[in-house]
Amino acid sequence: MHLSGTQLILPGITRRVHATFANFVIADNAALVQHLQHLSEQPMFSATYLWGQLGAGVSHLLEACCALASDMQQSAMYLPLSQLTSASAALFDGLADRDWVCIDDLSCLEAEPAWQEALFHQFNRMQQQGGRLIVGATCSPKGLAILPDLQSRLASGLVWQVKTLSDADKIAALLQTAQAKHMQLSETVVHYLLQRHSRSMSDLLVALETLDSAALRYKRKLTIPFVKQILVI
Numbered sequence: 733m734h735l736s737g738t739q740l741i742l743p744g745i746t747r748r749v750h751a752t753f754a755n756f757v758i759a760d761n762a763a764l765v766q767h768l769q770h771l772s773e774q775p776m777f778s779a780t781y782l783w784g785q786l787g788a789g790v791s792h793l794l795e796a797c798c799a800l801a802s803d804m805q806q807s808a809m810y811l812p813l814s815q816l817t818s819a820s821a822a823l824f825d826g827l828a829d830r831d832w833v834c835i836d837d838l839s840c841l842e843a844e845p846a847w848q849e850a851l852f853h854q855f856n857r858m859q860q861q862g863g864r865l866i867v868g869a870t871c872s873p874k875g876l877a878i879l880p881d882l883q884s885r886l887a888s889g890l891v892w893q894v895k896t897l898s899d900a901d902k903i904a905a906l907l908q909t910a911q912a913k914h915m916q917l918s919e920t921v922v923h924y925l926l927q928r929h930s931r932s933m934s935d936l937l938v939a940l941e942t943l944d945s946a947a948l949r950y951k952r953k954l955t956i957p958f959v960k961q962i963l964v965i
Contacts, residue, residue, distance in 0.1 A: 750799075751791070751792040751793075751795035751796050751799065752795075752796050752799045752800075753765060753768070753769060753796045753799075753800065755909070755937075756789060756792055756793065756796055757789070757897055757901060757902075757904075757905040757933060759895065759897050759898070759901045760895040761789070761894060761895050764782075764793075764892045764894065765793075767780070767890070767892070768780070768793060768796070768797055768800075768866070769800065771797070771832075771864045771866075772800070772801070772804055772806065772831075772864075774864070775862070776862055777858055777859045777860075777861075777862050777863060777864075777865075778864050778865070778889065778890075779855070779858075779859075779865045779866075779867075779885075779886070779888065779889025779890070780864070780865070780866045780867070780889055780890050780891075780892065781867050781868075781869070781872075781873055781886050781887070781889055781890070781891045781892070782794070782866065782867065782868045782869070782892050782894055783868065783869045783870060783871055783872055783891070783892075783893055783894065784870070784893055784894030784895070784896065785870060785896055786870060786932060787896070787930075787931065787932025787933055787934060787935065788894040788895070788896045788897075788933075789894050789897075789933060789934070790836070790868040790869070790870075790894050791812065791836050791868060791934070792933075792934060793866075793868070793894065794810060794834040794835075794836050794866055794868050795810055795834070797832055797834050797864075797866050798810045798832060798834055801831055801832040806831035806832060807829070807830045807831045807832070808830060808831060808832035808833070808834065809827060809830050809832070809833055809834065810834045810836070811823065811833075811834065811835045811836065812836040812837050813835065813836060813837040813838065813840035813841065813847070814836070814837040814840050815837075817840065820846070821844075821846040821847055821849065821850035822850075823847075823850070824847075824850040824851060824853075824854045827854055827858075828854065828857040828858060828861055828863070829861070830863060831863055831864065832863065832864045832866070833854070833858065833863060833864070833865050833866070834866045834867070834868075835851070835865075835866075835867045835868070836867075836868045837868070837869070838867055838868065838869035838876060838886075839869055839870060839871070839876065841876065841878050841882075842876065842877045842878060845879075848878050848879045848882050849879070849882075851882060852879060852881055852882040852885060855882070855885045855886075856885075865889070867886065872887075872891060872893075873886045873887035873891060874887070897933055899926060899931075902926065902931070902933060902936065903919065903922050903923070903926070905933065906922050906925070906936060906937075906940060907919065907922060909937065909940060910940065910944075913940075913944055915940075915943075915944055915947065915954065916953060916954060917940075917943075917954050918954070920956070921954055921955070921956060921959055924956050924959065925939060925959070928960075928965040929963060929965055939963055942962060942963065943959060943962060943963070946958075946962045
């Protein structure tokens with residue numbers, strides 16, 4: 733598979749929100765975000781392993797790293813393995829010359845021995861040539877049923893747990909995001925969303941985008957009945 737020098741996201745990959753560090757809700761992850769934002773200052777190879785439960789923001793941070801690389805005119809690639817299940821191990825070919833390689837959904841490696849071996853060699857190539865490898869999963873390296881040598885490589889870098897947001901953090905983040913979009917969103921409606929919708933922050937942000945578009949299209953206020961109608965909840 734040929735990867736162009738400017739590609740950040742492969743064709744066909746779904747991105748529900750434009751993820752950056754600016755729209756990531758930091759809460760208890762300040763040290764982690766600071767680490768990722770300063771990776772570009774490291775001239776040699778670095779490996780960072782991010783893990784957290786679904787909705788904690790692991791994928792957001794990986795995409796934000798690619799966005800940062802693009803802003804700095806550095807090459808990057810984001811690979812969400814869960815969306816690439818039909819791809820061969822050749823997927824990893826040509827990644828060694830990237831400044832940033834961000835690989836998501838590492839649990840998908842467990843069913844793909846060829847992918848495990850390919851990532852092992854990718855790690856070694858980047859270790860020799862330089863670059864920033866950032867990977868994401870829902871468990872720590874020890875929790876992955878993969879080749880022991882690859883598991884050891886992944887655990888040899890910095891391992892960070894992405895802390896899940898509290899409900900208070902989510903409410904504050906949604907209200908802040910709505911204000912930035914000039915949306916008239918009440919705290920009552922936000923509480924309703926948390927009670928009736930997925931509590932994943934990424935899902936909540938997608939819901940906010942949907943509501944913003946619907947409110948503009950139908951020229952309606954964001955009342956609970958309107959939210960219920962649009963999101964079918």
